[in-house]
Amino acid sequence: MHHTTAPITTATTTGNPQQAVMRKVSRRLLGFLFACFVLSFLDRINIGFAGLTMMGDLGLSSTQFGMATTLFYIAYIACGIPSNMALAKVGARKWIGSLMIAWGLASTATLFATDAHSLYLLRILVGITEAGFLPGVLLYLTFWFPAAYRARANALFMIAMPFTAGFGSALSGLILGLDGTWGLHGWQWLFLLEGMPSVIMGLVVFYYLNDKPQQAHWLNAQEKQHLQHALAADTPAATPTPEDKGPSLLREMLSPTVLMFSLVYFCLVNTLAMIAVWTPLIIKSISAAGSSNSTIGLLAMIPQVCTIIGMLVWGLHSDRTRERKWHLVLPMLVAAAGWMFTAYAGAPQVQLAGICMAATGSYTAMSIFWTTPDQAMSFKARAIGIAVINAFGNIGSALNPLVVGWLKDLTQSFTAGIVYATVLLVIGALLTFLLPLPSSTPKPTPNL
Template identity: 40%
Template sequence: MLPFLMLCYFCAYLDRVNVSFAALTMNRDLGLSASAYGFGAGLFFLGYFAFEVPSNLILARVGARVWIARIMVTWALVSGATAFVTGEVSFYLVRFALGLAEAGFFPGIILYLTLWFPAAERARIVGIFMVAVPLSAAVGAPLSGLILTATDGAYGLAGWQWLYLIEAAPSLVLGLCTLVVLTDRPAEAPWLTPDERGALVARIAADAPAPAPGPVPSLAEALLQPRLLGLAGVYFGLSTGLYAIGLWLPQIVSGFGLDPLATSLVSALPYLLAAAGMVPWTRHSDATGERAWHVALPTVFAGLALAAASRAEGPVFAVLCLSLASLGVFAALPTFWTLPTVLLSGRAAAGGIALVNAVGGLGGFFGPSLMGWIRDATGRFDHALAAVAALLVVTGLAAARIGRGIAPPRRDGTGG
């Protein structure tokens, strides 16, 4: 099940960020400025924000199998349709629609994993699942560069158009496969024996937080917990860093004078380093039971590395610093997602995880837009990188403060 979910997320992230490679030639063909590209690339997250909580609440009601299949099929169709945009307006519309289509996928999977894995093991499991993101970028970078150069002009379509069409196809196929592969709950899994199903259900039930004294809070009250909103703010900062780097990295690298294929190969390096570091860091978090500093330290580290990248004199040092910044952000993300799952359960967990992802995900709009605006205003990337670096440092310090006191259950099922 976990490898299949990783493959689905691999394709989701590829369809989300392949615009960064398409932009190497698409921006010129469509006449998009840096500001227009950054704004349009980030519009994905406004659509994502608009439908995130409703989508995850629907998933909790109808089940992950059907709803994740729906999400994947619709995002594949919209992603493929990006091949036919003709200018700024159509680019903006299709990016917004892609966010609407994909809304609920990631928080839905995080919620789904809480039904299968005990809380004390979730940092490692979420880390393994989220390795799909840097692997998607690392594999997708040279793949996208190859498609751009090898298909340009075929059947009257530009390489960037083929890029969208070809990379949308696996998502469509996997969406249909989801209906066969997934089951909504462990109790329905045919690959487990009855004893295994019963033991797993009992273990997950032991993780459920004890009811608080007094009246049961409403869904709205649960979603407006100050600590949950604080986590949304932390995720906003992490997303700003993640997508400021991810959606602009190929254009930063191409500024070193490389062609699209060479740009894609160099752009894969930060993600290979990130993939290598994510799982050991999350394993350490599970082994120690500590969460807050496992989020805070790599986030601050990422900010310092990005600040160094903004001052880099040569391309080698710049790529090294960008790689270290990517490592820091990706190391923090899986452990971060253990925190909201400890605070909430049931329907509140579905809404709360989606709320954190939606509000925090607005950083995916803010980061690329900020980079594009500063790039157009100054003609340089260094000031934009410095601004994002400062936000990451503040985010890391906030994570240390907010995360204190949110302790996972121990492996024996008792509170931490």
Template identity: 40%
Template sequence: MSAEVEKRTLRKVSMRIVPFVMLLYFVAFIDRVNIGFAALTMNKDLGFSPSVFGFGAGIFFFGYFLFEVPSNLILNKVGARIWIARVMITWGLISGAMAFVQGSTSFYVLRFLLGAAEAGFFPGIILYLSFWFPARQRAAMTAIFMAAAPLSTVLGSPVSGALLEMHGLMGLSGWQWMFIIEAIPALILGVVVLFYMTDRPEQAKWLKDDERNWLVGTMDAETAKKAGTASHSIWRGLADLRVIALAMVYFGTSAGLYTLGIWAPQIIKEFGLTSLQVGFLNAIPGVVAVIAMVLWARHSDRSGERTWHVVSACLLAAGGLVLAGFAGTVIAVLLALSLVNIGISSAKPPLWSMPTMFLSGSAAAAGIATINSIGNLGGFIGPAMIGWIKDLTGSFQGGLFFVAALLVLSAFLTLVLARSQRNTAKAEAAAAAAHR
């Protein structure tokens, strides 16, 4: 009977929560990286050099960094429903305001404010999923949620490319129409969140009594099991060396992800294609990545292995970036970008399953936000370095190699962290045996 209740409950929770948070992340990611498509015409209109554009695109993550931890702690206190609604409405307003950028200063200010507004969304959803799904299902659910990022590339790229063709309508440029139209879903969904989202399993009136009791009992049991070993305090979550190590691992994957999101359209554009053609071609790598990341996360959950699932994915992405640096045809570039997409997307779900293995409560909220905020600074370093090196050398190659090196470093740090964890576990086991 318990197995039947478990299956029924998890199916109902999955259907209620996962598609909705996927939709939210889909919209968030489009608003975060549509700057890459805007650049196809905006940079010329406003006279932005590659280094100015790279810095402005990346400064988003400074705002994100500064406000990420406080935002996630507020979410943990007031609940996901109110806080996610606040996040979405403010980022929608600022994203739409990007249409009225006049020069580099307003570009930098609005990108910074967009990062500050969106801070707390991604780690908030990761934390939210940990309230609803037992640990053994978490990587798979996280993967499905995170599939919204490559999906936003698949579906959003052709849309962004098409919106750029609206140039001149009502006196606005195509890139201005793109920012305005793509900001609207965030504003609408911010209101929907207030009526649809449920903060905790205890409040889920859409579950039957036996389903709700099973879920609350299961999640409470997991929390109790971690009580002896997991960190709970905010400061432990911030200062835990494992959190800092995971943040540095995430740094490399973020550099890779936002190199793709922000620069891939311009890399493809170099082959003399129209904005609409770039939009359709940029969607191809994302299709493969969505399938790969879900299968990879399921394999990680079934095997219970996290380390090598992160390491091998990071190395695949690094190899793809190196290939992209040498590619001389559109087909070769698309193949290389597909490898990068697969690697980056597949590394993240098993990586995000690691923090809640040793953190819970406020420590989990602080720790997850710390990993995301520090790690996402890679989203500044990667795109900014590519722009700077492109200005210096006239080529994307050096920048792509730089980001590939960051991903190799991420793979190495994951192995170091895993070895440290094993040594700690052995020492604790030996100490326990000695006291028997």
């Protein structure tokens, strides 16, 4: 893969050489990392579509199917923090490339599942190998983007989640139509065709990424200097003494602030897991009898299109108004209202609109959420702090499939599971008011 970027020869004439360099860094990194995240998230959520036929083929109950995703997230949570620590030592290029190859192979191997237990083992392997990607890239972005630019960079990167959910819905529905080709079930084709691209992209990572700006051959000496100065300005002037470094770092990682961010993210991630894992099956349950998997895939794409538009518009509004807290609370409440429409509205069209509200609100809230934690902790605690929040929050991802699957088997309806996600969203919105958000009135984020 060859990527060309026009050299910036007019940095001094733009009046802001730092912005010129940041535009160059953005063009080089964000599109590529976006593509990597698309593959990562696709391999995480494609089991939701595989479930349309896999559950019947393997004789799985909803509880067993939910357990497979729960075990994925348990492995994901357990390995996220050590993976981020390994990235800091090994370097992003080698570590992210290796992770992509490993999880691509593990995801592809899911086509060999024959029963619940083999599915559990394979999903645990995917969870172990994929755990370090998202917190690792969030950390990696701090190596390249100063704080004034990082909010927009995070948002542009994270749009990969609804994009993948939308694009992946349509793609997965079509792939399931290959059922019977060469003796493979449709869900087996799904894991094969959506897993192997991660392996290929992992090989490309070794060539394409640089660990730090000093190693970037595509930046000249002056551009590297501008970028290093901007990054250095983010480092607190006061450096703790060696004897205080360890204890103070541990205290900050486990401080009430980090724990509160983690709790809010836990409440939010529950509904993100609900959307990622159960949306195809929920849409199938409210669709006309006999709807094809391709039709369900196209219907599941609609909420994600709404979500992408919502993230872009709401994120831009948050930057322009320099406000974060209400821009986090309101989307969470919109998502909660959307789930209520999905659960209790009689008309399928209103229920689908409710799913659109739930998806748009929750993903938009997530993009705003990740603009705030790094500003509430010191630079030295940021690497592990991000991983702690991500890991703790994703306990919600582990619990949701199991709880919703159990409630579905118990009640023969998704209503109770939807109410469970809704209650947590409201609790998370209320807890947001307790967050110390110095970024409620941040400096305007420059254009990338």
